[in-house]
Amino acid sequence: MVRYAAKRIGLVVPTLLGITLVTFAMIRLAPGDPAMAAMSRGGPAGMSAQTYARLRDHYGLDEPVWRQYLLWVGQVARLDFGRSFHDGRKVTDRIAERLPATLSLAGGAVFLSLALSIPIGLRSARRRDGPFDTVIGTILYALYSVPRYVMAMILIVIVGVELEWLPPYGMTSEGYAGMSLPGKAADLAKHFVLIVVCFTYPLVAYQSRFVRANLLEVMGQDFIRTARSKGLAESKVVGKHAMRNTLIPLITMMALLVPSVLGGSVILETMFDWPGIGQLFFQAMTQRDYPTVMALSVITAVVVLLCTLLADLAYALVDPRVRYD
Amino acid sequence: MSPAGYAALVWRRFRKRRQGRAGLAVLIVLLLIVLLRPVLASPLPVVCKYDGQWHFPGLVEVVRSVPLVSQVVGPSRPFGLPSFDARAAAEKSTFAIKALIPYDPLAYSDAVLEPPSRAHWLGTDDVGRDVAARLIHGAGISLGVGFGAMGVAAVVGLLLGAWAGYARGWTDAVICRVIEAMMCFPAFFLILSVMVWVDEPGIGHVIIVIGVTGWTPIARLTRGEILRLRDSEFAVASRALGATPRRVVFRHLLPNALAPAVVTITFGIAHVVLLEAGLSWLGFGAPPPSPSWGNMLRSAYDHMLTAPHLVYPPCIAIFVTVLTYNWIGDALRDAVDPRTGIAHA
Numbered sequence: 001m002v003r004y005a006a007k008r009i010g011l012v013v014p015t016l017l018g019i020t021l022v023t024f025a026m027i028r029l030a031p032g033d034p035a036m037a038a039m040s041r042g043g044p045a046g047m048s049a050q051t052y053a054r055l056r057d058h059y060g061l062d063e064p065v066w067r068q069y070l071l072w073v074g075q076v077a078r079l080d081f082g083r084s085f086h087d088g089r090k091v092t093d094r095i096a097e098r099l100p101a102t103l104s105l106a107g108g109a110v111f112l113s114l115a116l117s118i119p120i121g122l123r124s125a126r127r128r129d130g131p132f133d134t135v136i137g138t139i140l141y142a143l144y145s146v147p148r149y150v151m152a153m154i155l156i157v158i159v160g161v162e163l164e165w166l167p168p169y170g171m172t173s174e175g176y177a178g179m180s181l182p183g184k185a186a187d188l189a190k191h192f193v194l195i196v197v198c199f200t201y202p203l204v205a206y207q208s209r210f211v212r213a214n215l216l217e218v219m220g221q222d223f224i225r226t227a228r229s230k231g232l233a234e235s236k237v238v239g240k241h242a243m244r245n246t247l248i249p250l251i252t253m254m255a256l257l258v259p260s261v262l263g264g265s266v267i268l269e270t271m272f273d274w275p276g277i278g279q280l281f282f283q284a285m286t287q288r289d290y291p292t293v294m295a296l297s298v299i300t301a302v303v304v305l306l307c308t309l310l311a312d313l314a315y316a317l318v319d320p321r322v323r324y325d
Numbered sequence: 326m327s328p329a330g331y332a333a334l335v336w337r338r339f340r341k342r343r344q345g346r347a348g349l350a351v352l353i354v355l356l357l358i359v360l361l362r363p364v365l366a367s368p369l370p371v372v373c374k375y376d377g378q379w380h381f382p383g384l385v386e387v388v389r390s391v392p393l394v395s396q397v398v399g400p401s402r403p404f405g406l407p408s409f410d411a412r413a414a415a416e417k418s419t420f421a422i423k424a425l426i427p428y429d430p431l432a433y434s435d436a437v438l439e440p441p442s443r444a445h446w447l448g449t450d451d452v453g454r455d456v457a458a459r460l461i462h463g464a465g466i467s468l469g470v471g472f473g474a475m476g477v478a479a480v481v482g483l484l485l486g487a488w489a490g491y492a493r494g495w496t497d498a499v500i501c502r503v504i505e506a507m508m509c510f511p512a513f514f515l516i517l518s519v520m521v522w523v524d525e526p527g528i529g530h531v532i533i534v535i536g537v538t539g540w541t542p543i544a545r546l547t548r549g550e551i552l553r554l555r556d557s558e559f560a561v562a563s564r565a566l567g568a569t570p571r572r573v574v575f576r577h578l579l580p581n582a583l584a585p586a587v588v589t590i591t592f593g594i595a596h597v598v599l600l601e602a603g604l605s606w607l608g609f610g611a612p613p614p615s616p617s618w619g620n621m622l623r624s625a626y627d628h629m630l631t632a633p634h635l636v637y638p639p640c641i642a643i644f645v646t647v648l649t650y651n652w653i654g655d656a657l658r659d660a661v662d663p664r665t666g667i668a669h670a
Binding site (some may be wrong): 157293 | 397440497503505507509510511512514517518521595599602603607622623629636644647648
C-alpha cells in the first residue's frame with residue numbers, strides 16, 4: 001500500500017506542473033496582454049503610454065516568457081494570486097467570500113443525493129425488473145438526459161414564475177437585512193430549494209444506477225451465496241454483505257463527479273443569480289479579469305486533482321487488487 | 326475476425342436493443358429535419374406556379390444546402406432575390422405548396438412575444454421571429470456543432486492516443502500527463518477560458534474550441550487499447566513482415582481499437598450538444614441572430630416573466646437530442662462489449 005501510494009502521489013507532481021502550464025498558456029495565448037486588459041478596465045480612457053509601460057513592468061511582461069511563468073508559479077505556490085483587475089481587491093478575498101454559497105450547494109447536493117440514491121438503488125436491485133425497478137429506472141434514465149440548465153429553466157418558469165411558489169432566483173429577498181433570524185433562515189431556505197434540486201437530480205440519476213448495477217454484480221458472487229446458505233436473513237445479506245462492497249466504490253465514484261459539478265455551477269449559478277464560485281468565474285471571464293480567472297482555474301483543477309488522488313488511494317486501501325497493476 | 330465481420334456483429338447486437346433502434350430512428354428524423362429545413366420552415370414555397378411559370382424555390386434551397394453546391398447553383402429566381410417578397414408572390418401564385426412553417430428563422434415581425442396560435446405554432450420571440458422556424462433551423466446548428474466538434478476531438482484523440490500507446494516510454498508519459506492535467510479542468514472552464522479571448526466568436530470557433538478541449542477521454546481510451554494490442558500476434562506478424570510503424574498503427578491497430586472509441590464519441594456528441602447550448606446561453610456560442618437552441622433559451626430566460634411559453638421548445642429539443650445520443654451510446658456500448666450488458670440489462 002505504501003509503495004502504491006508513493007507511486008500514485010509521485011504522479012501528481014507532473015500533473016500539477018501540467019495544470020499550471022495549461023492555465024498559463026491559456027492566458028498567454030490570449031490576444032492582448034494583461035496590462036492592456038488592466039488599462040481598459042477602470043481608469044480614464046486614453047491612458048498614456050507611460051501608464052502602459054508601468055503596467056507592463058508591474059506584471060513583468062518585459063521579462064522572457066519562462067521567467068514570467070516561474071514568477072507566477074512562485075506566487076501561486078505562496079497562494080498569492082494578486083489583485084483583481086475589476087475592483088483591485090485581493091483575489092483570494094474575493095474567492096473566499098464566494099465559497100460558502102457554493103460549498104453549501106455542493107454539500108446539500110451530495111447529502112441529498114446519497115440519501116436518495118442508496119435506497120433507490122438498493123430497492124431496484126433487490127426486486128430486479130419488478131415494477132419499482134422498471135418505473136424508477138425509466139424515470140432516472142430520462143432525468144439523466146435532462147441537462148441541468150434545462151431543468152433549471154423549466155423549474156424557474158413553472159415553480160418560480162407561473163405558480164410563484166418559490167423565488168426564481170437570487171440568494172436572498174429584498175429587505176433581507178431587516179428580517180428576524182428565523183425569517184432570514186426561512187428566506188434562505190426558500191431560495192435554496194430550486195438550485196439545490198438542479199444540482200442533486202443528476203447525481204441521484206447517476207448514483208442510483210451505479211448502486212443498482214454494482215449491487216447486482218456483487219449479489220452474484222460466492223460470498224453472498226455463502227451468506228445466504230448460512231441462513232442469514234435477506235435484509236442482512238443485502239444490507240451488510242452486499243452494501244459494504246458497494247458503498248466504497250460509490251464514494252470514490254463521487255469524487256470523480258467533482259469536475260462536472262464544478263463545471264455545471266458556472267451556468268447554474270449564473271442562471272439562478274447565485275453568488276458562488278461559478279458565477280464569479282463567469283463574471284471574471286466577461287470582465288477579462290485575468291488574475292481571478294487564473295486563480296479560479298488553478299484552484300479548481302487542483303481540487304479536482306486531489307479528489308481523484310483521494311479516490312484512487314481510498315480504492316486501493318479497500319481493494320488490494322488495485323495495487324498490483 | 327475481420328473488421329467487416331466485427332462491424333456486422335456489432336450491428337446485429339445493436340439492432341436487438343430497443344434503445345438502439347429507438348435512438349437511431351430519432352436520429353434519422355433529426356437528420357431529415359436538418360436536411361429538409363428549407364422546405365419545412367421557409368417563406369419560400371416548395372413548388373409554385375407564378376406568372377404562368379413553374380418554380381421550385383424550396384427544392385432548390387434543399388439542394389443548395391449541401392456544402393459547396395451553393396457556390397455553383399444559384400437560388401431560384403426571382404424567389405431567392407433579397408428584394409423579392411416571396412410570401413406575397415406565393416399568395417398570388419395560381420398553384421403553390423407552401424413550406425410547413427412559412428417563416429424565415431431570422432425575419433423580424435411586429436408580432437412580438439405571442440403565445441402559440443394557428444399562425445405561429447410555437448409562438449414568436451422578443452423580436453417577432455417564429456419560434457417553430459427557429460427551432461427547426463437550430464437543429465442544423467446543434468447537429469453540425471455536435472458532429473464537427475466531436476470530429477475534431479476524435480481525430481486529435483485517436484492520433485495522440487495511438488501515438489502514446491505505440492511509442493510508450495517518454496512520449497507516452499508526457500501525453501498521459503497532459504491528458505490528466507487537462508481532465509482536471511471542468512470542460513466548461515476550459516472552453517470559456519478560450520472563447521472569451523475570441524473577438525468575434527462564430528460557429529467555427531465553437532467547434533474548434535470544444536474539439537480541442539474535448540479529445541482527452543478518447544485519447545486515454547485509445548492509448549489503452551493500442552497498448553493492449555501492440556504486442557498481439559497480428560501486430561507482431563505485421564512488423565515481422567517489414568511493415569512500417571505507421572502501417573501497423575493505421576492498418577492493423579487503430580481499426581481494432583476503434584469500437585470503444587466510437588462509444589465514447591457517441592456520448593461525446595450528446596455532451597457537445599448541451600455544451601454548445603450552454604455556451605450560447607452565456608453569450609459565448611453561436612453569435613446572436615443565429616437560431617441556435619442556446620440563443621433561444623437565452624431569449625426565453627430574458628422574457629420569462631412575460632412569455633414563459635418560450636422556454637419549452639428549446640428545452641424539449643435539447644432533451645430529445647441528448648436522450649437520442651445517450652440511447653445510441655448505451656446500445657452501442659452493450660453491442661461492443663457484451664459483458665457490460667449484464668449490468669445494464
